[in-house]
Amino acid sequence: MGPVGPVALDADDGDSAEDAQLVSRAREGDMRAYDVLVTRHRGRVFAMIRNMIHQEAEAWDLSQEVFIKAWQALPRFEAKARFTTWLYRIAHNVVYDWTRRKKIESVGELNDEIFERDRIDPASATTPEAGEAPDEALARGELRVKIEAALAKLTPEHREAVLLKDVQGLAYKEIADVMGTSIGTVMSRLFYARQKLQTLLKHEYENR
Numbered sequence: 001m002g003p004v005g006p007v008a009l010d011a012d013d014g015d016s017a018e019d020a021q022l023v024s025r026a027r028e029g030d031m032r033a034y035d036v037l038v039t040r041h042r043g044r045v046f047a048m049i050r051n052m053i054h055q056e057a058e059a060w061d062l063s064q065e066v067f068i069k070a071w072q073a074l075p076r077f078e079a080k081a082r083f084t085t086w087l088y089r090i091a092h093n094v095v096y097d098w099t100r101r102k103k104i105e106s107v108g109e110l111n112d113e114i115f116e117r118d119r120i121d122p123a124s125a126t127t128p129e130a131g132e133a134p135d136e137a138l139a140r141g142e143l144r145v146k147i148e149a150a151l152a153k154l155t156p157e158h159r160e161a162v163l164l165k166d167v168q169g170l171a172y173k174e175i176a177d178v179m180g181t182s183i184g185t186v187m188s189r190l191f192y193a194r195q196k197l198q199t200l201l202k203h204e205y206e207n208r
Contacts, residue, residue: 015040019083027074034074038067041084045091048163052095054152062098066091085174088164092178150200158193165190 019040025033045066050059070090077086151159157179164175165186175186 016082020079023077023083034071041087042067044168045087048088048168049091049095051148051151051163052160062094066094069094081177082174085170085177088168088170088178146201150197153200154193154196158189158196161186161189162193
């Protein structure tokens with residue numbers, strides 16, 4: 001049998017390997033390596049937080065807080081999970097803490113039960129990127145507004161599950177780790193959230 005060639009990594013594996021190298025350097029005090037990590041992930045962290053709290057200015061500040069807390073917690077980071085999964089868990093905790101401080105009482109009030117398990121010290125001091133380009137925003141703006149409006153009507157735990165799975169592309173196990181729950185609960189939340197979104201968007205289309 002001939003020699004076995006190199007195994008090709010998919011994009012996620014490649015990104016995770018690069019993250020691991022950058023994390024290793026950052027843990028040794030290399031701020032430039034950490035800045036690269038921030039640049040790689042700040043846009044997605046901001047988008048997730050913005051879609052969770054629907055307040056853009058606050059989302060900028062919370063995104064920055066996430067990366068500051070991640071830098072502080074980096075010496076305790078264990079590479080058992082992907083850096084991105086750990087980062088989303090920190091974002092989850094930051095939103096929880098912000099919500100508790102603000103004592104938000106509105107439609108979709110946060111359910112404390114989903115935040116109480118396995119909390120970790122939360123995330124670099126660089127401003128997140130501003131999102132999609134103007135031409136893309138014009139082309140998809142109307143649909144995006146409708147989707148975000150529908151997401152806002154979901155319960156917080158259903159909304160977060162959809163964002164982590166369908167927007168950030170995390171696996172079920174990773175989402176369970178982020179949300180501090182079981183894979184079965186994640187699957188259940190996604191099932192009902194997607195059903196609700198489909199109903200809301202269908203209703204919106206029929207009433208145009």
